[in-house]
Amino acid sequence: MIRSHLLTALCLSLALATPSLAQETPEAADELVLQAEGGEPATFDLEALKAMPVTEFETSTVWTDGVIRFTGVALADLLEDADAEGTVIRAMARDGYAVEIPVTDAVPGGPIVAYQxxxxxxxxxxxxxxWIIYPYDSDEAYKAKEFEDRSIWQLKSLTLTD
Structure with a gap:
C-alpha cells in the first residue's frame, strides 16, 4: 500500500515538473515562418536572420522610454530573401494577435523585423x-496610428496574400 502511494506521488511529481509537450520549445520560440499563401513556408531562426544584412536605427516608440536602438532585418530584405510575393502581409503574434501590413511598407528605410x-x-x-518596428522618428508619416497598429511584437509568422 505504501509502495503504491509512493509510486503515485512520484508520478504526480514528474507530471508536474515536466513541461507539456504542447508548449513551445526554446528552439521553436525563435523561429519565424514566412510564406506566400498556399506556398511552402520558409523558416528563419535567429541565426538565419543574423546572417542576413543587418539594419539598425534609433527611434522613440509609444511603448518604450526615450530613444531606443533597434537591430534586425529590413522587412524588404526578408521578403526578397524568401522570394515571397503578394500585396498584403498578414503578421501573426504568438498570442494570436494579427495585423495586415501592405507590402508597399517593405521599402528601404522602412520597417525592420527587430531581434535586438x-x-x-x-x-x-x-x-x-x-518585433516589426518602424523608424517613427525618421518620417512624420510613420507617427500615424496605422503604423503603430502594424508594429506587432512576439512575431511568429508572416503570410503574403493578394
Whole structure:
C-alpha cells in the first residue's frame, strides 16, 4: 500500500515538473515562418536572420522610454530573401494577435523585423523574439496610428496574400 502511494506521488511529481509537450520549445520560440499563401513556408531562426544584412536605427516608440536602438532585418530584405510575393502581409503574434501590413511598407528605410533592442536580444516573455518596428522618428508619416497598429511584437509568422 505504501509502495503504491509512493509510486503515485512520484508520478504526480514528474507530471508536474515536466513541461507539456504542447508548449513551445526554446528552439521553436525563435523561429519565424514566412510564406506566400498556399506556398511552402520558409523558416528563419535567429541565426538565419543574423546572417542576413543587418539594419539598425534609433527611434522613440509609444511603448518604450526615450530613444531606443533597434537591430534586425529590413522587412524588404526578408521578403526578397524568401522570394515571397503578394500585396498584403498578414503578421501573426504568438498570442494570436494579427495585423495586415501592405507590402508597399517593405521599402528601404522602412520597417525592420527587430531581434535586438539597445544591443540586447528581445525577451520572448515581453516583446520578442521578433518585433516589426518602424523608424517613427525618421518620417512624420510613420507617427500615424496605422503604423503603430502594424508594429506587432512576439512575431511568429508572416503570410503574403493578394
Amino acid at each position: 533592442m539597445d544591443g540586447e536580444p528581445l525577451d520572448v516573455e515581453m516583446m520578442g523574439p521578433y
